[in-house]
Amino acid sequence: MNETLLKCTTRHVRIFTARVENNDLVPDPDQLTLDLDPDNEFLWTESVIKEIQQRFAELVASHAGGELSDYNLRKIGSELEGTIRKLLQAGKLSYNPECRVLNYSMGLPRTPELL
Structure with missing residues (x-):
């Protein structure tokens, strides 16, 4: 029986019930894979990536034991x-x-000159 790949796709976040093997997604109901900003709309620093990963881990933990849907x-x-x-x-x-x-999908940049 084929496993169903669950996914969430937003503008800047993709989440899959899969693991990555040889650059392919392999369905895995026991693992969530996060694809962050697939269109490279933002400039990411390591600290910001870690902050997003930390928030992702917190959200996953808060749903632990619940239905994976x-x-x-x-x-x-x-x-x-x-x-x-x-x-x-x-x-x-x-x-x-x-x-x-x-396209400034999250709003126009906020700089001190514009505030």
Whole structure:
């Protein structure tokens, strides 16, 4: 029987019930894989990535023991989107000017000159 791959896809977050093997997703109901900012819309520092990974781990832990469903994955993905927005508004994260399409999906940049 084939295992079903559950996933959550938001603008900047993709979560899969899978593991990565040889750059392929292999369904695994016991593991969640996070794909962060697949379109490279932001410039990420290691500390910001760690902050997102920490928040992801907290959200997964808070759902431990509950049903693993598309709905719960979407809740986690939406929470991570909110965290990304907060980091952007706090100036810890910035848009990537080399992005394929610069559309300011999380709002216009907030700089001291504009506030």
